[in-house]
Each structure stands twice: as C-alpha cells, then as structure tokens.
Amino acid sequence: MGFLNALPGAIAQGLVWGLMAIGLYISYKILDIADLTVDGSIVTGACVCGILLTNGVNPFVCLIVAFLAGALAGIVTGLSHTLMGIPPILSGILTQLILWSVNLKILGKASLAISSRTYSVLLTSLNNPMAIVVAAAFCAAVIVCLFLFFYTEIGLSVKSTGDNADMSEAQGVNVKFNKVLGLAISNGLVALSGALLAQYQGFVDINMGRGAIVIGLAAIIIGLSVSMKIKPNFVVSLIGVVGGSIAYFLVYTFVIWLGLDSDLLKMLSAIVVMFFLAFPYWKKQYFTKPKIPAEILNAQKNGGGDHA
Numbered sequence: 001m002g003f004l005n006a007l008p009g010a011i012a013q014g015l016v017w018g019l020m021a022i023g024l025y026i027s028y029k030i031l032d033i034a035d036l037t038v039d040g041s042i043v044t045g046a047c048v049c050g051i052l053l054t055n056g057v058n059p060f061v062c063l064i065v066a067f068l069a070g071a072l073a074g075i076v077t078g079l080s081h082t083l084m085g086i087p088p089i090l091s092g093i094l095t096q097l098i099l100w101s102v103n104l105k106i107l108g109k110a111s112l113a114i115s116s117r118t119y120s121v122l123l124t125s126l127n128n129p130m131a132i133v134v135a136a137a138f139c140a141a142v143i144v145c146l147f148l149f150f151y152t153e154i155g156l157s158v159k160s161t162g163d164n165a166d167m168s169e170a171q172g173v174n175v176k177f178n179k180v181l182g183l184a185i186s187n188g189l190v191a192l193s194g195a196l197l198a199q200y201q202g203f204v205d206i207n208m209g210r211g212a213i214v215i216g217l218a219a220i221i222i223g224l225s226v227s228m229k230i231k232p233n234f235v236v237s238l239i240g241v242v243g244g245s246i247a248y249f250l251v252y253t254f255v256i257w258l259g260l261d262s263d264l265l266k267m268l269s270a271i272v273v274m275f276f277l278a279f280p281y282w283k284k285q286y287f288t289k290p291k292i293p294a295e296i297l298n299a300q301k302n303g304g305g306d307h308a
Contacts, residue, residue, distance in 0.1 A: 001085045003153075005008050005156025006208070006253050006256075006257065007250070007253070008129050008131070008132060009131075009150065010246075010249045010250050010252070010253040011132050011133045011249070011250070012131040012135050012200065013193060013197075013245055013249045014194055014245045014246030014247070014248065014250065015106050015132065015136055015139055015242065015245070016135050016196045016197050016200055016241075017136035017197070017215055017216075017219065017245045017248075018139055018193075018195065018219065018241065018242035018243075018244075018245035018246065018248065019138065019139060019142060019189055019190075019192055019193035019242075020038065020189070020190050020193035020215070020216055020245075021178060021215070021216045021219035021220055021241045021242065021244065021245045021289060022043055022139075022142060022143070022146070022189055022190075022193070022238055022241055022242065023038065023185075023186045023187060023188070023189030023190040023193065023216075023243050024038055024186065024187040024190065024217070024220060025212065025216075025220055025237070025238065026185055026189070027182065027183060027184055027186040027187075028078065028216075028217070028220065029162075029220065029224075029237075030150075030158065030159055030162045030182065031158070031161065031179060031182045032162045032163075033081075033088045033089075033140055033162075033163040033179070033182075033183070033184070034088065034089050034092070035074075035077060035088065035089075035091035035092045035183060035186060035187070036089060036096055036098070036213060036305040037073055037074060037077045037091075037092040037095045037096055037183070037187055037190075037267060038092075038186075038187065038190045038209070038212050038213050038216060039209045039210060039211070039213055040073065040075045040095065040096035040097075040098075040099030040100060040103065040213050041069075041070040041073040041074065041098050041099060041187040041190045041191050041194070041209075042070075042190045042191060042193060042194035042197075042208070042209040042212050043099065043103045043194060043204075043208055044066075044069050044070055044071060044073055044099055044102065044106070044176075044191050044194065044205060045066035045067070045069060045070050045190065045191025045192060045193065045194030045195040045198075045208040046066075046194035046195060046197060046198035046208060046209075047103045047106040047107045047112075047194075047198075047204055047206075048062070048065055048066045048069045048106060048195065049062040049063065049065075049194070049195035049198045049199065049204075050107070050112045050114055050198045050203075050204035050236035051106060051107065051112070052065060052216070053114055053119065053120060053198075053199070054112070054114060054115070058119075059119060059121045059199060060121065062114075062120075062195060063121070063192060063195050063196070066191045066192055066194065066195035067189070067191055067192045068188065069191055069193075069283060070187040070188040070189070070190055070191020070192065070194070071184040071187060071188035071191070072184075073099055073191070074180075074183035074184040074185070074186055074187030074188060074189045075097060075180055075183070075184045076095050077091045077092050077095040078091075078179050078180030078181075078182075078183040078184065079180060080094060080095065082176035082179055082180060083176075085110060088215040089100075090278055091288075099207075103206055104206060105202060107206060110205065110207075111203060111205045111206065112177070112203060112204045113202065113203045114198065114199070114202045114204070119254050120199040121196065121199050122136060131200060135196065135200075138192075138196065139242050141244075142189065143238045143239065146234075146238065146288045147235050147238075149185075150234060150272070154178075154181075157173045157174075157178055158178045158181060160173060161173060161175050161178040161182070162182070163181060168224065190212075194208075194209070203211060210293075211266050211269070214266065214269045214270055214273060215245070215269065216245075216249060217273050218244065218248050218269055218272055218273045218276070219241055219242075219244035219245035219247075219248055220241050220244060221239035221240040221244070221248075221273060221276035222243075222244035222247050222248060222272075223231050223237075223239075223242070223243050223245070224237060224241070224244070224278060225276060225279075226240055226243070226244075227239065227240025227241075227243070228240075248272075251272075252265065252269075255268065269287075270284065274281040
C-alpha cells in the first residue's frame with residue numbers, strides 16, 4: 001500500500017522532469033550536442049521562480065520569467081561555442097559553473113522554502129492526483145508548441161543543422177544562429193521544468209540540479225527504445241521521452257520502497273543509462289548475424305551451379 005500511495009507523486013514528478021528531458025532531447029538528439037548546462041539551468045529556473053513566488057508574483061508569470069532565464073543560459077553556452085570556438089561540451093561545463101554563482105546570488109542562500117499559502121500552479125500535496133493533470137497539460141502544451149515550431153522553415157533549418165551542419169551551411173543556413181537558438185529553447189524548457197518542480201515540491205535548493213543530466217538521458221534512452229519501435233516520428237519520440245521519465249521515477253520510487261540505500265540511487269541511475277546505451281551495441285555485435293552482400297551470394301550460387 002505504501003508503494004501504491006506513492007505512485008501519484010512518482011508520476012507527477014516524472015511528468016515535471018519529463019519537460020527537462022524534452023529540453024535535453026533538443027540539444028542531445030536534434031542538435032547533436034552534449035549540453036551539460038542543464039545541471040545549472042534547471043536550478044536557475046527554480047531559483048527565479050522561488051524568489052518571484054515569495055514576492056507575490058503570479059505563478060504563470062514566474063514560469064515565463066524562469067523560461068527566459070534558462071534561455072539566456074542556453075544563449076551563453078551557444079555563443080561561447082559559436083563565437084569563441086569552445087567545444088560544446090566544455091561550453092556547457094563553463095556555463096554550468098557560471099550558473100552556480102548566479103543561482104546563489106539569485107537565491108541569496110543555499111535553500112528557500114516556499115510557503116504553502118503561496119498561490120502556485122503545482123504547489124500541492126505531493127501525492128495529489130490533480131498535480132498529474134496539471135503537469136500532463138504542461139507536457140502536452142510543450143509538445144504541441146515544439147511540433148508547430150520544428151515544422152516551420154526556421155525549425156526545419158535547426159533540425160538540418162543537427163543532422164549535417166556542413167551541408168546545411170553549404171545551403172546557406174545560418175548554422176551558428178541555429179545552434180544558439182536550439183540551445184536557448186532547450187535550456188528554457190529545462191528551466192521551466194525547474195520552476196514547476198520548485199512549485200510542486202515547495203522549496204528550492206542550490207543542489208537540486210545535481211545529476212539532472214543523468215535523469216534526462218535515462219528518460220530519453222528508455223523512452224526512445226520503446227517509442228521508436230511504435231512509430232519513429234517527432235511527436236511520438238517526445239511522448240516517449242516523457243514516458244521514459246515517468247518510468248524512471250516509478251523505478252526510483254520502487255527502489256526507495258524496497259528500502260535500498262538512497263545514497264546509491266545516482267549510481268543505479270548511471271548504471272541504467274550505461275545499460276541502455278550499451279544494449280544496441282551488444283545487439284549488433286553479439287546477437288545479429290552479419291549480412292552477406294548480394295554479390296557474394298550470387299557468386300556462390302553461380303559457382304555452385306557451374307560445379308554441378
């Protein structure tokens with residue numbers, strides 16, 4: 001019964017973190033950039049939202065400002081990569097370090113409690129089923145908006161940049177701009193997830209983003225391993241990513257319910273990600289028979305016929 005009672009909270013958390021995973025999907029899968037900014041930008045969104053909420057600002061306005069703050073972090077990462085020539089993975093690390101200090105300045109301390117009397121979108125009892133409805137509505141709205149955007153001319157150019165930057169540039173596409181734009185959208189969604197998480201759990205902590213990229217990668221890998229077998233298109237992939245996030249938190253909740261050491265959860269998360277990353281390689285390397293080229297098969301058949 002304890003596990004069943006915790007299920008609504010696990011699903012709601014999975015949906016909220018699913019937005020973060022969607023943001024990471026844009027940088028990791030669409031732009032083909034391993035962006036480590038997310039560990040910092042998710043906290044930035046939470047800090048901005050928490051401070052604004054405690055000062056009486058409308059929670060929907062808080063979410064918009066948090067999104068813009070995360071987008072600004074993504075722009076910093078993008079510009080350091082495109083204008084300064086810093087490798088993208090190092091650009092993300094440097095921006096993440098910058099955000100550590102920025103987040104401390106925004107929050108003014110290591111943690112901030114949000115009063116339960118403060119009006120917010122998701123600040124409810126952690127196991128309140130209504131939180132699932134609200135979080136699912138946000139995920140659905142984001143997926144629809146991304147679908148509409150990525151099938152516009154500029155959205156398709158962003159996708160082409162991730163598919164083949166050299167070819168896109170040869171066709172006159174502004175590759176540098178597209179990378180900055182994609183990273184801005186990605187980290188804006190990550191910060192939006194952090195803002196919703198702050199409202200949902202009722203506090204902000206400067207360390208709440210530690211290991212966020214592991215959760216996001218786990219959600220992407222688990223979700224895509226299922227969704228790509230159903231129907232490999234953009235919307236189904238995004239839904240799969242959100243589903244992967246929910247699956248991750250269901251497993252997370254089950255592990256806690258079993259009474260395993262919570263200090264090992266990050267390690268278990270990393271192992272899960274390693275397994276899902278390795279599985280396609282193992283399948284190709286050890287469980288798939290090598291295909292014989294048609295020319296060799298024809299030559300064998302012809303040779304066999306001549307011999308006969």
